[in-house]
Amino acid sequence: MSQPLLDVSGLTRRFGGLVAVSDVTFQVAAGEIAGLIGPNGAGKTTLFNMLAGSMAPSGGRITFNGADCTALPAQQMARLGVARTFQITSLFPGLSTFDNIVAASYRTGRTGWGHALVGARTYRQEERKAAERARDILAFVDLDRHADVLADELSYGEQRRLEIAIALAAEPTLLLLDEPAAGMNPEEGQRLVAMIRQIRDRGVTVLLVEHHMRVVMSVCHRVIVIDHGVKIAEGAPEAIARHPEVIRVYLGREVVGA
Amino acid sequence: MTLPRASLLASIGVLLVLPLLTQSSYLHHLLVLWMLYALLALSLNIIVGYLGELSFGHAAFFGIGAYATAILTMEYGVPAIAALLAAGIIAGLFGVIIGYVALRIEGPQFAILTLGFGSIIYTVTTYWVDLTRGPMGISNIPYFSFGFGLPAFETARANYYLVLGFVLAAAYACRALVTSRTGRAFIGLRENAPLAASLGVDTFRMKLLGFVAATVMAGIGGALYAHYVRVITPELMSLNYMAALIIIVIVGGRGTVIGPIIGALVYLGLLELLRATGAMRLMIFAALLTLSVIFLPGGLVSLGRRLLQPLFGHRRGGA
Numbered sequence: 001m002s003q004p005l006l007d008v009s010g011l012t013r014r015f016g017g018l019v020a021v022s023d024v025t026f027q028v029a030a031g032e033i034a035g036l037i038g039p040n041g042a043g044k045t046t047l048f049n050m051l052a053g054s055m056a057p058s059g060g061r062i063t064f065n066g067a068d069c070t071a072l073p074a075q076q077m078a079r080l081g082v083a084r085t086f087q088i089t090s091l092f093p094g095l096s097t098f099d100n101i102v103a104a105s106y107r108t109g110r111t112g113w114g115h116a117l118v119g120a121r122t123y124r125q126e127e128r129k130a131a132e133r134a135r136d137i138l139a140f141v142d143l144d145r146h147a148d149v150l151a152d153e154l155s156y157g158e159q160r161r162l163e164i165a166i167a168l169a170a171e172p173t174l175l176l177l178d179e180p181a182a183g184m185n186p187e188e189g190q191r192l193v194a195m196i197r198q199i200r201d202r203g204v205t206v207l208l209v210e211h212h213m214r215v216v217m218s219v220c221h222r223v224i225v226i227d228h229g230v231k232i233a234e235g236a237p238e239a240i241a242r243h244p245e246v247i248r249v250y251l252g253r254e255v256v257g258a
Numbered sequence: 259m260t261l262p263r264a265s266l267l268a269s270i271g272v273l274l275v276l277p278l279l280t281q282s283s284y285l286h287h288l289l290v291l292w293m294l295y296a297l298l299a300l301s302l303n304i305i306v307g308y309l310g311e312l313s314f315g316h317a318a319f320f321g322i323g324a325y326a327t328a329i330l331t332m333e334y335g336v337p338a339i340a341a342l343l344a345a346g347i348i349a350g351l352f353g354v355i356i357g358y359v360a361l362r363i364e365g366p367q368f369a370i371l372t373l374g375f376g377s378i379i380y381t382v383t384t385y386w387v388d389l390t391r392g393p394m395g396i397s398n399i400p401y402f403s404f405g406f407g408l409p410a411f412e413t414a415r416a417n418y419y420l421v422l423g424f425v426l427a428a429a430y431a432c433r434a435l436v437t438s439r440t441g442r443a444f445i446g447l448r449e450n451a452p453l454a455a456s457l458g459v460d461t462f463r464m465k466l467l468g469f470v471a472a473t474v475m476a477g478i479g480g481a482l483y484a485h486y487v488r489v490i491t492p493e494l495m496s497l498n499y500m501a502a503l504i505i506i507v508i509v510g511g512r513g514t515v516i517g518p519i520i521g522a523l524v525y526l527g528l529l530e531l532l533r534a535t536g537a538m539r540l541m542i543f544a545a546l547l548t549l550s551v552i553f554l555p556g557g558l559v560s561l562g563r564r565l566l567q568p569l570f571g572h573r574r575g576g577a
Binding site: 090106107126 | 430435441442446450452453454456458459460
């Protein structure tokens with residue numbers, strides 16, 4: 001692997017005496033679909049939040065695209081090209097599906113209030129482009145028929161697709177997906193897998209945190225497993241499925257007092 | 259010509275003709291007050307409607323603008339037009355300072371903080387007698403004039419057109435805001451701040467921008483008020499006015515451009531109609547606010563939209 005897109009080294013997060021994530025190191029190469037798995041309470045969400053900039057690490061380094069971005073706030077990570085989805089459905093509920101996407105494309109624009117006040121040509125061009133792109137993205141996630149529907153009124157499955165569309169509207173280099181298959185039936189899960197592949201084919205690197213083993217195993221090129229905040233395995237999905245430590249963690253845990 | 263554009267031009271036409279339909283200076287006076295309230299409500303709407311934060315301190319910026327122009331024109335002989343602009347800038351500077359402190363906090367705590375700042379400014383205005391003449395207030399403020407030998411705005415009717423110009427400019431600015439990337443960032447913040455941040459919106463800077471823009475508008479509104487009524491007292495910044503502004507924005511329809519203008523008309527209309535009921539009015543307004551929040555959270559504008567939906571077809575979100 002030449003220079004990785006995302007380089008996480010020795011990442012640690014403590015909450016008082018509890019170490020939620022301990023000295024985790026891994027890389028994600030450009031164009032890859034990487035998966036981060038682990039049992040409940042393994043520290044996946046904490047790790048994810050540190051990568052997305054919504055939680056500062058207690059130690060370690062995060063390098064994105066060759067630049068150190070440890071402990072940058074969420075909005076700056078976004079500007080560097082890291083977009084994320086949320087575990088619990090998170091969209092702009094009072095806006096139409098279409099307006100959700102246009103609002104989400106904030107990072108890609110340059111004009112603002114002043115340009116709109118004077119009706120600048122750059123403003124009009126940018127607005128036209130933003131609307132066009134929003135229609136493209138809505139078609140991509142198959143929500144174009146619902147462009148005028150309030151996000152709040154979409155079905156659960158549609159909302160989850162809209163969330164991915166919102167993240168894509170920011171035109172990220174790296175897309176972080178937080179349990180995208182949560183609450184989906186197998187059919188929707190398969191559809192998600194196809195969508196994630198297409199996103200990769202559009203040139204976006206994907207890192208997903210997931211519970212659904214089937215989704216992870218069918219879509220990821222490489223899987224990183226953490227348990228109790230520590231990385232215990234890393235490799236191709238087939239190898240991970242046979243890894244004794246992973247099987248132990250997922251299937252049966254030796255009962256050890258405290 | 260599209261239907262919305264036609265109705266916009268028709269509305270502006272009505273607003274232009276309105277004061278010509280009557281010779282009653284009392285009605286003219288009410289029309290000026292309507293426009294002044296509309297201007298203030300439009301400015302508060304940027305905070306309440308677009309940013310989604312409740313501010314109880316907005317009347318203070320109105321007061322700051324009124325006092326700034328009064329003191330500048332009377333003590334320092336500054337021409338009214340320059341004093342008006344300065345009033346906007348001074349109110350905006352207070353907005354920067356207060357916003358910089360208060361906007362780090364969100365939700366109810368922010369609302370309480372603005373109430374605190376509003377009360378401080380009210381108290382200072384009341385007791386700093388050397389500067390503000392205290393509770394007696396300042397009277398004989400000159401009429402507004404553009405200078406260069408142009409006539410001053412002495413009649414209610416002239417003032418109506420003056421303030422109407424500012425209301426239309428403010429409405430245009432609000433319209434431009436919501437159709438711009440900046441406004442969409444504001445609305446994104448209102449709808450879901452963590453999501454907006456994850457998409458690259460600098461939440462604090464955006465809120466400060468909106469807050470300061472609103473305070474500049476309120477300051478100019480205060481200056482127009484001072485030049486029209488010509489007597490100002492610290493009561494301008496009292497809780498009554500703050501409550502009135504919030505009622506106007508919410509009952510009219512927050513987050514829309516026409517909502518605050520309609521809300522101002524309804525508020526003033528009721529205020530006049532219910533004059534005979536005395537203090538009972540306040541209870542009626544409180545009930546109105548409560549009912550609106552429960553049954554018509556989108557305000558009167560949403561009622562209109564609901565009725566007109568079949569005419570205009572599906573709405574295209576946003577403003």
